[in-house]
Amino acid sequence: MQLIHAFWVGGLICVVGQILLQRTTLTPARIVVIFVVAGAILGGLGWYQPLVDFAGAGATVPLTGFGYSLSRGVMEEIQASGPIGILSGGLKATASGIAAAVLFGFIGAVLFQPKLK
Amino acid sequence: MNMTEQGKQDYRLRVSAVCPQTNLLSGCAKAFLVGGSICVIGQLLLYLYQNAGMDMQTASTWVSVTLIFASAVTTGLGWYDNLGKFAGAGSIIPITGFANGVVASAIEFKKEGFILGLGSKLFTIAGPVILYGLITSSLVGVVYYLVTMLGG
Numbered sequence: 384m385q386l387i388h389a390f391w392v393g394g395l396i397c398v399v400g401q402i403l404l405q406r407t408t409l410t411p412a413r414i415v416v417i418f419v420v421a422g423a424i425l426g427g428l429g430w431y432q433p434l435v436d437f438a439g440a441g442a443t444v445p446l447t448g449f450g451y452s453l454s455r456g457v458m459e460e461i462q463a464s465g466p467i468g469i470l471s472g473g474l475k476a477t478a479s480g481i482a483a484a485v486l487f488g489f490i491g492a493v494l495f496q497p498k499l500k
Numbered sequence: 501m502n503m504t505e506q507g508k509q510d511y512r513l514r515v516s517a518v519c520p521q522t523n524l525l526s527g528c529a530k531a532f533l534v535g536g537s538i539c540v541i542g543q544l545l546l547y548l549y550q551n552a553g554m555d556m557q558t559a560s561t562w563v564s565v566t567l568i569f570a571s572a573v574t575t576g577l578g579w580y581d582n583l584g585k586f587a588g589a590g591s592i593i594p595i596t597g598f599a600n601g602v603v604a605s606a607i608e609f610k611k612e613g614f615i616l617g618l619g620s621k622l623f624t625i626a627g628p629v630i631l632y633g634l635i636t637s638s639l640v641g642v643v644y645y646l647v648t649m650l651g652g
Contacts, residue, residue, distance in 0.1 A: 385555050389543035390536040393594070397535025398620070400589030401624045405524050411592050413599070413627060418593060419633045428642030440542030443560055444567065445593045449629070453637035473634055480595070483565040484602045484626060487572035492606035492618050493511035495576030 389441030392434065396445040415446055422450025427458070452476045527588055534590030536582065542567060542594075557594030564595055571599035576607065 387426050396418075422445075425431040431451040434442040443446055456476025460468025474481070504553035542563050574580040580600045584591040587646055591597050609621035 386543050386547075389539045394534055394536025394537025394590075397531040397590045397593045400535075401528045401531035401597070401638040402524065404592075405527055406591050411589075412601070412628065414589070415598065416628050416632050419629050420636045421634055423636035423640060427637070427644065438539075439566075440560075440563060441536075441539040442544050444539045444542040444563070444595055446595060446629075449595065449598070450633055450636065452599060452639045453633050457637045457641035461641055461645050461648070466645050468605040469638050469645060473637040477633075479561045480568065481562045481630065482625070483568045484530035484572075484599050484601060485622065487569055487599065488606045488622050488626075489562065489618070491572040491576045492610050492622070495607055497575040498578045498606050498609070499595065 385437075385439045388438040389444075392438035392441035393445055396441075396447060418446040419450040419453075422447030424450070424453035426454035441455045449477065449480065452480075468476075530586055531588050531590035534587035535593055536590075538567070538594040538596055539589070550562075567594070567596050568599040571596035572603045575600045575603040580604075598625065598629060 400414055400418065403409050403417070404411065422431060425447065426430070431447070432443065432455075435448070435451065443451070453473040453476065456474075457472035458470055460472025460475060462468070464471070545563045545566055546559055549554065549562050554562065571580060574583075580591065580596070581604070584597075584600070591600070602622060605624040606618050606622040609617040611617065612621070613619075
């Protein structure tokens, strides 16, 4: 059942991005940043967690999920280690994703050549 | 004369109001289908990893890593850009789009050298995402800490 919810929730989040892309002059990079920031705010307010429980990967795979992970990590780390969690929690929670993107990015760039446009 | 000018203007307004509407609809449909499908792949991977005995959090992290890896490979082969032309935000908003931005700019600027080319351009997309994400989450943390301190 969650598979179906993942499809339509994830799809709808992308539709919001598509509307911003076509109806505003925002560049893709700005839209990506807006989504991460929005996810972090919604995560901080506790409003994103129910969506994650409901739609699973439909909520965590879009970049709002990355922002949500940052905020969730911060809040969990504050509970575990106090105010230092404000600094350490976000990167701790997202470390694997960031490291994977950076490392695979490097390997990809070494192995592949730019495509002719 | 006045009437035809008025009529032309009305027509132009009508066209500009109606034309992008159809584009928007098909654009949104494509973004919905592709974005939703990428999330379904993520959900299937999530089931797979949870069946392998991982807890929710670890499985979810592995899903991200797997999707980022898949995106790096398909970006290198030039497939992801073709998907992007079709899907628009459907390929930008999922985490695969973030990885695509990282890998594509790294490949593109490799010829400018390994340090200031690949090394710095790798962060063209990752830099702003991490910066503004961290600013937001640390502000969330400050508020959360103050609230829990006052509440507790």
